Amino acid sequence: MLLTKTIRSTTFKLALASIAVFGTIVVAFLSYVYISTLTYVQSEFDRAITVERRLLEGSFQHEGRPGVIAEIQRYLSDNAFADRIYLLTDASFHVLAGNLKSWPTEFSAAPAEAPKFEEWSGGENQPPARISLGTLPNGDRLILGRRIGSIDALRENNRNALIATFVFLFLLTAGASVAVTRRTIGRIESINATSRGIMESDLKKRIPLRGTNDEWDQVAGNLNSMLDRIERLMGELRQATDNVAHDLRTPLTRIRGRLEIAYSQLHDNDCRRELIGDTIADLDVVLRVFTSLTRISQIETNIQRSAFRTVNLFEVAGRAVELYEAAAEERGVRLRLVGDMTLSVMGDPDLLFDAISNLLDNAIKHGRNAGEVMIGTANANGRHTIYVADNGPGIPAKEYSDVLKRFYRLERSRHTPGNGLGLSLVAAVANIHGARIEMSDNAPGLRVQLSFPTSASVPHLTPRTKSELAKEEEQELR
């Protein structure tokens, strides 16, 4: 899905990182502003409170306790001082004047000489306050303070603003990153998809350019150049293969021709006849290898996907079984055909049949005598598959990828007939169909499976039963 690709991409992470850094700076700045504002406001309050304390201390000096009480009462009667706190008590905390009911219990410890500032919760149902606690020279205790509802409100506002900014930035970061990245990913995806399409089906197509000459166009342009080169190389290879075919085949025909003539001219009891007969047989082996090689080359360089048709895997398996039935019987090998009869893929029917026949041939040849070879079709998560499994000695797992190479023979098979090309042909066929070859231990034995991509798997058409297939064949014979 495009969204998951977007989130996983490097561009997204970069965008996210850069916006996050920017956002962090903004938040830090705002926090700094907030904190310094708060600190300033607070210190202003404290200063004002201290000024008041000095005034009241002055009153005490001139008029003693009554003077202080009178000042406090004057303050309290003025509405302008509504958010202020005043409390005068004697040394035993009996209230003398002020707008607090009692000395706050949180601060019962004897205040020190120098007045101290404290944060106070404010008492019952009252807003919090900042208070200064001090002692007058006669032992009376004096509290001066301010309700800091306003500061609190300021704090709250600022905090909310900060949180809002933070959330907004987060959304902006995420949103902007996704938006910016989507365009990039979209462009990359289109290049990726086109490339995949080209490699799978048609080497002649090219990735379209937007004409903006930006970095994406340059990437596309370079990819197109590479495709040009690949196409050219494959053309040259095909040409070379064709040339080899022609250049070698004519003299080979002549060689064989001469040998045949010599063979026919000798009498049966002439010992040279056997010599020539054997030479012809060996030459035929060489020619078979030669044919297989050129065939494999042709398959590899000739991705004629346009010639692909719907091929029913089960039918291919059935035809292969039918062909090798007799040979299997000779070795006492039992052939079993199983699986889903509806699975089809887009492909070349002849090449697929060839590949499956090869696998079946191998399984019969290298499986156990009097053993069983199973050939079947299955749907594995949308990938249509066809497999051949025997219960012979199998292949060591580390040789799985080697056996697909041309001319590779297992040590123990070196002296059995075969040229080691069968599996490389299967590999070439699998390759042009975009199919995977999966080899595994059949415990015992070897299991080889061709797994076709979901894009090539054709959704099933009306399944034909075995009896329908047999009837069709009968009609064919008529």
Add this chain to the structure above:
Amino acid sequence: MDSSSRRRILVIEDDTETASQIANSLSTQGYEIELASTGTDALERGLATDYALITIDRMLPDMDGLSVMQLLRNNGVTTPVLIISALGEIDERVRGLRAGGDDYLVKPFSFAEMAARIEALCRRSSTIIKETLLRVGDLEMDLVSRTVSRRGQSIILLPREFKLLEYLVRSQGQVVSRTMLLQHVWELHYDPTTNIIDVYVGRVRRKVDGDQNYPLIHTVRGVGYCLRAPN
């Protein structure tokens, strides 16, 4: 077609030694051979003379053998054509057959194979396959009911075995190569390394010839098989 042309073959091949090898091999089979080594020469002869069969090498010096064939066909030449070519891939074979060829032989080939195919093609031009009942010796095949019997006793054959026997019977007296069998009975054009054909023929042989007065299916060493009744 008059009797003299029944065995006259035009061999179109630019390599002189291969041409003479082919010519020699076919003359020993009783054919009369004419050679052409260029496309233009081939066209001249092909249009002027009636042949039993024409073999064409695709890689001629002046044009593609297929073009020669197409030109001949366009001018009403219905002679069977055997295309001989170094280009052996299936799409090339299909191209050749679609362009009007009747059979396709890939170089290098065995002359026995070539002879067998030529014999089959020549014979095809003179018989029309319409019978529903085929007989060879004491063997009878009913193509409608899909039954086989020898001396009146029925023989049970699987569909593919029936098809194989039918092809052998239709080619009775002629040598049929393994590749020809693969082609006509299984519609396959590649050469499996296992001897599956031999095994199959063996099976059919056991059913058809086992316990009978005389064998009908004979092995021809180095080439293939031949079905014929003794006479």
